[in-house]
Amino acid sequence: MKTTLCSFCLKSGILCQKCLAKLKSGETSELDLKIARFLLSLEEKYPSLQNIYFYKAVEVDNTLAVIVGHGDVPRLLGYGGKIIKALGGETGRSVRVLEYGVDDRKFLEDLFAPLTIMTINTIWLPDGTTETRVILRKRRGSLPPFDVKALKEIARKVRNMVLRVEFAD
Ligand SMILES: [Zn+2]
DSSP: OBOSSOHHHHHHSOOOHHHHHHHHHTSSOHHHHHHHHHHHHTTTTSGGGGGOBEEEEEEETTEEEEEEOTTOHHHHHTGGGHHHHHHHHHHTSEEEEEETTOOHHHHHHHHHTTSEEEEEEEEEOTTSOEEEEEEEEOOTTOOOSSOHHHHHHHHHHHHOOOEEEEEEO
């Protein structure tokens, strides 16, 4: 796995000056460090993790979003979901995998998977700010398979995007 931190530091758990500086400046968080170390420890069991670029992790309530490089989402979701299960077991969180640097639509598709997005549009508010309205397809009476409130907060943290989420069937 590749990250902004040295793999030596991740493996040993003792950070060099450069990695410490990243932690101090907030470029990297304690959570990033914890998740990166855990994923690294799984590399031997799941070799495709070696090719993944890990950007960062964001946690809201019981949901953990892991942001990885271009094309890395399927690598992390592979092995029949075993990596995600292990990560969920380790952290006690429900895990979402998101791709770094994608457009809004792709970001929202990954965020709300496995539900299908019917519509995305921008709402202009009187104060000049915008909200992104997302309409998801969901069977009537069924519960969404994720915590909508947490995902909205993750979108705000990761993309600075204010979401209004609606459901239709
Ligand atoms: Zn280092």
